[in-house]
Amino acid sequence: MLPAYVPNPVAAATGGGYPIDGGRYWRDGRRIFGDGKTWRGLFIGIGGGLFIGSLQIAVQSYPALSSLPEHTLLSVLLLSAGALLGDLGKSFLKRRRNLERGAKWPVADQYDLVIGASILLVLFNLSWIISTITLPIALAILIITPLLHRGANLLGYALGIKEVPW
Ligand code: CTP
Ligand code: K
Ligand code: MG
Numbered sequence: 004m005l006p007a008y009v010p011n012p013v014a015a016a017t018g019g020g021y022p023i024d025g026g027r028y029w030r031d032g033r034r035i036f037g038d039g040k041t042w043r044g045l046f047i048g049i050g051g052g053l054f055i056g057s058l059q060i061a062v063q064s065y066p067a068l069s070s071l072p073e074h075t076l077l078s079v080l081l082l083s084a085g086a087l088l089g090d091l092g093k094s095f096l097k098r099r100r101n102l103e104r105g106a107k108w109p110v111a112d113q114y115d116l117v118i119g120a121s122i123l124l125v126l127f128n129l130s131w132i133i134s135t136i137t138l139p140i141a142l143a144i145l146i147i148t149p150l151l152h153r154g155a156n157l158l159g160y161a162l163g164i165k166e167v168p169w
Contacts, residue, residue, distance in 0.1 A: 004144060006056035006074070006082040007120045011090060012155050013051030016164050018044025023091065029098065036094045037104040045087055052083025072135040081123040089119015107169050113149040 020043045024035035056079025063073055093115035097108055124132050136144075159165035 004082070004147075005059060006052040006079045007086040007116050008148075008151060009055045010048035010052040010083050010086045011116060012159065012164075014044035014048030014087060014090075015159055017047040031099065033098045033101065034104075035098065036091060037098055039104045040091055040094050045091070048087050049083045052086065053079060056080075056083065072140070075128075075131065077128050078124070078131045078135075081128055082120045085120030085123035086116035087119070088123070089115040089117070092119060105167050107167075112169065113152045117144060117148055 018039075018041045020041050022036065022038050023040045023042055023045060024037070027035055029035050056074055056076075059074050060076070060079065062068055063071060093108070093111050094104075096111070097106065100108070102108055121132075153169075156165055157168050160168035
């Protein structure tokens with residue numbers, strides 16, 4: 004899951020600048036995505052996921068690691084892009100619910116990356132999911148993801164990277 008976990012914190016640390024929605028508004032009079040979703044965060048975030056995934060691919064043939072699920076460039080790309088597209092889709096829905104940038108939306112905030120990555124993998128690499136994501140792995144992802152999310156955001160807040168601790 005590292006290629007899906009890395010893009011969000013990398014986007015938070017490096018994002019900013021021109022927003023993906025170009026400052027435009029939806030027909031409800033609110034922003035399409037908001038200023039928290041930028042091209043820089045999207046591209047550098049996905050780049051961070053590709054980087055960590057490439058390291059995983061480079062070491063996965065070592066005997067000590069050979070029992071771990073194997074990545075391919077495609078699975079790494081879909082996990083990384085899916086994580087931030089899920090985040091983007093969540094921001095779109097947040098704005099439609101009249102939640103300001105940075106507002107809390109429990110459950111969605113924690114699982115957006117899992118949902119985004121799952122959708123892309125199901126659409127474009129179903130065989131990887133079937134051969135890799137066993138029931139114990141799926142349950143582990145559901146348990147670990149919100150814990151990591153909480154820990155990463157507390158750390159980001161303490162470091163001054165995030166404006167709010169969620
Ligand atoms: N970020 C970015 N581009 C992205 C995603 C994130 O630049 N595609 C940066 C922004 O600086 C953002 C920060 O990472 O403020 C934290 O991300 P997130 O919590 O997802 O955004 P929020 O500011 O909370 O906005 P939203 O309410 O839309 O989720
Ligand atoms: K996020
Ligand atoms: Mg947020």
